[in-house]
Amino acid sequence: MEFWLERGVDSFRIDAVTFFFETHYENGTFPDEDSYVDKPTDAANWQAGNHDNSRPATHIGEKRVDMMTMIVHAMPGASVTYNGDEIGMTDMDTDSDNYRDPERMPMQWDTSENAGFSTGNSTWLPINPNYKYLNVQTQRGVARSTLNIY
Template identity: 45%
Template structure:
């Protein structure tokens, strides 16, 4: 999810984050309603798997409700995947997301140009520039294997670079 969030937050335009993506929540397929309408109709039209309770912490009902149960079931992974754990962790999806939000507030991302730099079918690279402001390079590996990138393809960059978000 960090790769997708990085792509969304560093490209021009409106970045939309769907409920729970900031902590890496995943759809929970074991929701009620399938039996009532049939699996084909449910899969095509229901949003329930994407709308399960937000996973705030590892308490009952993921901290979403103090009731006995919730309308939609809580994903059982809430014990390990929840906002509170990610706030306490040294590195987490949530902390990466926070850094991306801060980065996106930079003038370069708000008003700067973008230049796509072709590399290969798995690696997406582009530069965001705005005169008088820091230049940013985004490098994302969308493939399943580790990639090495020769940064000399970015000919206009300073020889000394720093990592803003990783």
């Protein structure tokens, strides 16, 4: 970590911790080093969820997700929200070997077919069955909904 701090990096994404220790070439460069970057950004980037990890509502629990949202948004820098986390979407419960990313699914807009995401017969990614009660339309106007935390 000292290596990065000496180069002016002042913050790290939580999911970047595994990359703190890298190998480098004998000339001091790194395999993924971009030569056009001459100065690191001075703004932090905070996120609780993303497309590669379990959604916060699933990972830390639906009753704690609003607290995590407030913490992430109170941190200095930029907060980033993954599609659906603003309503507390959860990972899809799947037993299928054909679907490996339970956190990737269309935004749940309302209770209509395909969760209001598409008027087509189907969507490329599956729709979580909980869209009937966990959607934007249902949370609008509810004072303490996850959507209104934003």
